[in-house]
Each structure stands twice: as C-alpha cells, then as structure tokens.
Amino acid sequence: MAKMRDLESVSIDPQVQFLLDKARNENVLTAFDRADMMNICGFGSTGVCCRHCLEGPCRIAPNGKGPQTGVCGADVHQIVARSFLNHLTQGSSGHAEHGREVALTLLEVAEGKAPYQIKDVDKLYRVAHDLEIVTEDLSMNEVAKEVALKALEDFQKQTGIMNWVKLRAHEDSLNTWNKLGITPVNAHLEITKAVARNAMGCDADPTNLILGGVTMGLIDGYAGLHLSTDLQDILFGTPKAVKAKYSMAVLDEKKINIAVHGHIPMLSEKSVEWSRRLEDEAIKQGATGINIVGVCCTGNELLMRQGVSVASSFSSQELVIVSGVLEAMVVDIQCIMPGIQQVAECYHTEIITTLPYVKIAGATHVNFEPSEADEAAQEIVMKAINRFSKRDPEKISIPDQTVDAYAGFSTEQIVEALSGLNGEDPLKPVIDALVSGKIRGIAALVGCTNPREKQDYGNTVVTKELLKNNVLVVSTGCAAHSLAKHNLMNFDGLEYCGEGLKEVLEAVGNAAGLPSLPPTMHMGSCVDNSRPADLLTAIANRLGVSMNELPAVGSCPETHSPKALSIGTFFIAHGIDVHIGVSPQLSGSEFVTNVLYGDRTDEHEVNADKLFGGKLIYEQDPYTAAKLLLERIDMKRETLLNKL
Template structure:
C-alpha cells in the first residue's frame, strides 16, 4: 500500500485519503495498489479475446505460442487491440459531438431551452461550411450549420465536412494520398469495429492506417465539432478568474459536484443552482455552490468561472469531505466506485444518461428537450440531501488556489490584437523566432490512480517552462497545473527569463502582473482549440503544423480517449509524449511504427507525418526529449537553437 504522499502531491487529497482510511472507505488509489500484479500479456498488448477459440496470448519470451488459434500473430493482435482502444476514444468524443449537434438543432427549432450565445462564431462556421446566409435568420443559419454537422454522421461518400472546415489543405492532401480520409464518423467507427473483429483485418500496417482514420474522426467529429458548437450554444470562453482544489467546497453551502463531459447538462445545473438560491437560504444554507470535476469542471470553469474541486484520479475524494450533497454525472471517466463512497455518506450520486447508469445511483434522465425539468429535479435533490448531512463527519481541506482560465483562440487573438491590431499573431511568432518562447507544448490528458497524481504533469510542465516553453493545457492535466499555481500569474516564477518577460508583457494588457505561463484551454474536446492555435501560427508562417517547434505531452494518461487524441496529434505531425506505457510492446512492428524516427525502421509515423510517439515514464527525461525534438524543429525552420 502506498502512503498518501506517494499517491498524490495534492495535500487536500492526501488529507482526504487519510480520512477515508480512518472511516474504512476504499478509493481508486487503494484498488490500484491491490491490482498491482498486472498481467504481462495485457501490458504488452498480446492478449486477444476476439473470439471463443481464445482467449489467446502470444508468448513474450519465444517459449510459448507465437500464434493464436486462428493464426493471428503478435503484430496483428497488438494492432487490432490498439485500433479497438482508439475506436473507444473516438466513439466517446464523436457521441459527445453528436449530442451537442442535436441540442443545437432542437434549440433552434424551439424544442429545447437553449439559445445561441456566440453569433459571431456561428457565422464564421457557416461561411467556412459554404452556407449562404443571405436572408436567413440567426436560428436558420444555426439550423443549416447543425445539419451540415449531422451529415458527418450520415453521408456515404466524400469526406467529413468538419475536416474540410478545420484542417490545413496541405495536410489533407497527405491524408488523401495515404487513403485514410474518413467519410462519416459512425461509418468509420462501425468499419473499424468490424475490421478488428475475429477473421477480418490481420495486416498490421493496414490496421495502423485504420487507426489513423479513426484518429481523424476523433479530431473532427469529436474534438472540433464539440468545441465549435458548444461555443455557439454557450459562448466562447474569455479570460476568467476562479479557484481550484478541495477547499472550494464550502461547508455553509449546498454543494453540487458536476462531473463528466458534455456541458449541455452542467450548464443547466449551474443555471438552476442560481434559480433555486432562495430555497437554499430558506434551509439555512448560504447558497448553492457548484464545483467541477474532470472535463465537466473544465467546461463550466472556462465559460462561467465555476471552481474546480479535483481531477480524475481523486474524483471520489470530494465526497469524503462529507459536504457534497449531490454528485451529478453524464458520461466518460465516471468511476463506478463513486456510489460505493457516496453510500457511506448522505451524498446522492445522480446519473443522467440512458446508457450510462451505475448501480447505487439515482437516475434522473436528462435530455435537451426536458433539460429544465431535469436540472431542477437534480438541484432539488441536492437541497433535500443537504438536510441529511452528518455535521460531525464533515472535514474540508482548507487548501485552495487562484487560477486564470478561458484561453480560447478568440481570447488569445483578442489579447494579442492589443499589441498588433492588424496582425495579432505577429508578437507571438516574433517571440517564438527570438526564442523567448522556445516552443509550445500541449500538456494534456489525465491523472491515473496507478501513478502519483499531478506529479508527472507538473514536473514536465515546470521543466519545460524553465526552458521557455509556453504550456497550453487541457483536460485533467490542466487541472494538475492549475492546482499547483502554474495557471496563475505566480506561475512565472517557474519560467525562464524569456518566457517570463513575454508573460509579463501580456499580463500588462489585462491588468495582471503576468499572464499564467500555462494557458488553460479547456476540456479534452478543447484540444481542438490547441489545434486551432497551432494551425493559426503555422498558416501565419506559411508552413504545415508538423514543422512548428511544438509537441504534446500526456504524462499521466489513463483513458482510451487520450490515446485517440494522441493519435490525432500524430496525424498532424506533432510529437506526442505519453508517460504511461501503452500496450504495444508485444509487437516490434507496431511500436517501431509509432516511436522510431524517419529512416530508422520501415514505415514510421515520423516518416509519414513528421512527428512520433515518445514513451517515457520519467518526467525530467520526458521533458528533455521533448526539448530535443523542439530544438530539431526549430533548426529545420531556420530558427536559433
């Protein structure tokens, strides 16, 4: 059993782990310790459960079977398993995108209580999609945009509309030549599920191409479409101040924790928490306090400044404070363990989606049409549970910290326009050329109960900042950086002098001593914002994204979605680091295709796109490797090393 300080570097979480142990409550960290003896075949990706002839596993030391019963070898099995993983990630994101599309469509047809919040973004999408907006009302334009989005789940030929809308032409041409362009999200996902099934695709190279197609589905039908239409519905984020860590839970308030992903739900919960404020007062509370966890937390933080309690690995711990009255979830990254922990307190865990239920939770179905009804019920349930609190068991860590978030592309260009009205990217690019900003690294992904929470995420970021690398963060990794001050003006303490100077100059434009050196760009689907920023810089320089001195890093990965996002960045030629080993070691072909340099091993990612996968558990070594890659790309671009 690891000690609390070996499980997380977050003091509040450590304190709650101690409390949980005192009260005999098990958390994911305990279960991770108990599951420590992991199956080697699974770890290397050579276990196949594809049919009832198996499960088959390929020997790792050459002394056992080299083939499954059907004759599949390690290369096919590893590639098929990886495809299945990427499909899970892409399906999660594409379903997210589709839900948002349907919400928008219902909203503009008067069938759901949501309104257009960002008309400017709507019109820019419409024009990008080739929609003639002449004579159309705003709602009619939105309807056309939504229908274009829906086509990406329906059409039988052509290419995803959102890919054509968002990707760089030159890169698209590369994908076309390789034959990996996706037609429609559902079709590609179904095709991929079929091809990895027993008796279908056994060619590892062909399977790798299948992975790339699904990665593009993830990027466009998942990430980009979700962010774009969420911005239309709920507004594009702007710089916002808020707070992080378990100390944001307030004893005197009714506390509602929102967890999951799609803001269609969390936005309504926030709205109804405000509407029912008076009723909370009547119960003797000071109000209703909504706190976020994981990506739902990111969504409402970015647009509403709602504070964030914690991230993935410690999602059960807010409940251990004894002061969370309701935990409401939608989908993805929801630990079933939540209801076990909640069962030891007065907390209601509320599931909301017909296809995501958890034994022990209360199910209140949420759909866009009945959004107000459901959100009201959810908040009322929290008010109800508030009255059942056991005061004696409440203990809330005091620790909390200030953070600035809301770095959408709109926010960033708006800010830079104060320096250069006509060519806002000029100051940023100039700083990159001079080396004041040596490069940009996207610090993304998760935390994982197996590894020390927040440690690798923050260590990689700090090392890079010291070397003047600007960090842009999303997902639960962004939470890690925020929890440790890297997303506040004080974060410049960790910076090299060049980066510090740039952040101080930019901070001056918004009356802050400095801009945080790690920009919070949102949830996991908001990796699209990072993509958009990189494309803007690349277009400005007249090059492909693959040539920029940038990289992505996910030091504490856990979810298939993170693997899908990483694969998506690889298709753009961006180097991707992961700090938890993906299960591909059992196939030299697959691991080399991902990790070897151009010319080092047959066909590799680097050869095809210009970036590769870096697997490195040690955060300092990882940061050094990323710097070395950035250095290389700087040189190739003719920039100082």
C-alpha cells in the same frame, strides 16, 4: 491484503492526501487503494492478449515461450495492432458521441424545442460562412439549423470527406491523409468500419491496422473535438479569460454542495442556472446557498465559461464525496468511476445519473433530455437540497486552501490578447518570439490523472521543465487541474518560467491590462484540444509551413483514458510529437512500437515520423520526457529557421 502506498506516493496534493487519509480511517476504499490491490497482468499490459473471438482467449508469451500465434494464426504484431486500434476506436467514439449530442441540441435549439439560447452569434455566422452556408435570407435560427445539419452530415454522408475536416484541417495535413487513403467520410461509418476490420478474420496487416487507428484519431479530432468546441461555443459562448478557484477546498461547509461530473455541458450549464434560481429553497433548509463545483472535464467546461470552481480531477473524484459535505454528484458521461456509488453509500451523497445509456446500479436516475432540460435540472438541484439535512457531522472535514487560477483561454481570447500588441497581425508577436528564441517552442500539456500514478507529479514536472526552457505551455483536461492546483495558472508560477518566456507573457499580459499572462494557459476540456490545434494551424498558416514543421509538441504524462490515445493520434496525424507517460500497452510487438515510436532516421521502412512528421514518445520519467521533447522541439526549430 496488499500494502497501500503511503500518502505522499499517491499524490503531491496535500488536500488529496488529507482526504485519502480520512477515507482510509473510515474504511472507505477508493481508486488509489484499489490500484494497489490489483495485480497488473503481464499479458494484457503488453497488448498480447486477444479476446476477439470464441476460439480464444489467446495470448502470446514473450521470448518465444509457448505458441507464437493465436488459434486463428494471428501473430503478436497483429494482436497488438488490433488492441491499439481497439483503444483508439473506443476513445474516438466517446468524443464523436459528445459531438453528435451537441449537434442535436443545436438543432433542437434552432427549432425552438430546447430551452437554450445561442450565446455567440458571431461565431455561429463565422462557422456558417466557413461551411459555405449562404446566410443572406436566413434568420439566425435558420442559420443555426443549417450549421447543425452540416454537423449531423458528418455522421451520415457516404461519400466525400467530413465537413469538419474541410473546415478545420491544415491543407498539407489533409493532403497527406488523402494520399494514404485515411481521410474520414463520416464518424459512424469509420467507427463501424474500425470495429469490423478489427474482428477475427479481417484486417491482419499491422501497418494497415495502425493506419486505421489514425483514421480514428481524425474522427476524434474532427467529429469529436473541433465539432464539439465549435457548436458549444455557439451555444454557450466562446470562453474569455476568467479567474476561478481550484482544489478540494472549494467545497463549502455552509452551502449545499453539488458536484457536476462528466463531459457534456448541456446538463451542467442548466444545473448552474437552476442552482441560482433555487437559492431560496437552500436557505429554507438552513444552508447559506448552493455551491456548484466541477469535477473532470465538465468542471473545465463550466470553469471556462462561467468561472465555476473546480474540486477534483479524475483520479481523486471519489474523495470529493469523502469530505462529507457533498449533497449530490451529478454525472453524464465518460470518466465516471463506478466506485463513486460505493463511496457515496458511506456518506449522505446522492449519485445522480442522467443519460439512458450511462446508469450506475444503486444510483438515482433523472433522465436528461435537452428538450426537458429545465425540468430535469430543477429536479436534480431539489434532490441535492433535500439531502442537506442528512449530513453526518462526525464525517465532515474539508481542507481549507483554495488556489487561484486564470482560465478561459480560447484561441479567440489568445488572439484578442495578442492584438493588444499588434492589431494588424496578432500572431506576429508569437512568431517573432519563436524566431528570436524567446519562445523555444509550444507545448500542449493534456490528458488526465491516473490512480496508479502519483497524482499531479508527472503533469507538473514536465510542465516546469518545459517552462524553464522557455516553452510556451497551454493545457486542457485533467492535466490542467494539476497545473492549476500547483500555482502554474496564476502569477506565482511565473518564477518557473525562463527569462525569454516570462518577457513575452508579461508583454502580452500588459497589453491586455494584466500584470502578465499566467505561466500556462488553460484552454478547456479534452474536446477543447481543438483549441491548441486551431492555434497551431493558425501559426503554421501565418508562417506558410506545414504543422509538422512547427516546434510544437503534446505531452500527456498521467493519462488513464483511451480517449487520450485517440487525441494523441490526431496530433501525430498532423506531425506533432506526442509524449505519453503511462504505458500504452504496446510493448509486446516490436513491429508496432517501431511504427509508432520510430524516428525519421530509422531503417524501419514505414513509421509515423516518416509518414506524418511526428511520433509517439513513451517515457515514464517526466524529467527524461521533457528532455526528449526539447530535443524534438530543437530539431524542428532548426529546420524551420533555415526555411524562413
């Protein structure tokens, strides 16, 4: 038996430590302990193992020991570049599917076939206008239908460029991609092409493969992030500032607890609605009501729009069940550990899967189609209510301290808050602060938590270091969970901010009727990484510069997901540096790491920094990472200030 890490090394969150201790005492295995039992493979972890065909598997040993090519002749650089492209394809296809599902839902809603209402009519018309849809003679539903059809074109058209790229990309970035011939035509075409070129006997040029990976980043960014955010805002409303609660303590012993987990808000929005409508049924069972809690990105979606409390990020998802008070965990897609089912079998929790292509053996399946959303959500909530009586009182134990967090900072909300200071030109206060140095730069703290990493440590350390140095920080995904739980989204966290930054946050907050803005701003789920991208695009346009000239960075200290790699690549394609704190499994090829990590001053002929103006920074230590990010911020600041 492998030696398990002590609780303090697993997470810096005492509630997660508490529940992990409980799990261990009850002999329940969770991801943190499975991570300790799994020996990391030296080949796979450096990207040098290839399983692309039946001549293999082949692997290239380091230092010239053993064969240096696979059976087909692929060398280590080709193999590593293909593994990277593989990850990016997987990541972007997840987000593209998300976008497509939302587009189909909007179409069904427009045609009166799905029981949702268009919540943000203004945004619908704004998006329609930007897509050059003539709306004069159309009803609202007809406009929605046209928008949905334009979105679906991004999965169908065979020539030209994607509508959402035209709609959202900064012109200079688009010019760069056009010159390189990597601008995407449609998401499905590009994903299929990426899979095809990656097969044995196809693309064998590592640089070309990496550029193919950049196209995957763009698919993620436009068919995934931007398209999903736009259509979700139209359907469910554009988020506005909300105050909510975080931590495992949001579970309520007296209520029926339902965790919604996954990514796509169609199901979770309906679950919230039906949990309100079925409150009486819960009371009949002896509970005082129904408590919906969020896990992972579905948690972020509900938090942003409905102020629903958030229980857990990715790595501790199984521990929500270990509390002994969770009646059901309802899941849709992505980041759902199969392990939840094994853990649920040790308690009374019912795991409910909802999509025909995401099932878990042993779990209950309730099929969810937007057109039958009410029936499915009602069935799911009733199942949870009926589980309440099956609780084992011996196994109940929940931590008891929740943390307040402000969230709901869509780009629209940030601009609205800023217009309190300067209605004519809302971005001016930010730009003045950037120029004066009160704000040194802007960072998006994004990505996940990973059971191999000390939970919340990397995310919070990088953030605190940046805040201390007056960097304005926005956040999404499970990284936002880390920041929220550790007071970085409420006013207590202002103590971590440098003086200049604090002054700006207070001024903007005051103008919006608050004591301050929170130290970091929660912009939503992973697909909502479109929001920081939008904010940066707006700032670049206002300054009349390219995105790659902004003192802006992304940081992803604790990720586990290939989706984070494809989102990161989307930002790098704009020339925004991205830090990753977990190995991206590329170290087996010096060529590939040179292309991705290399600097503009390097001799290496082609690299991302030279092509796009931004690079990937791999650094495990969060303090060093923050230092490296600040160096890049300062470099770009200097050039920018000279230009203005």
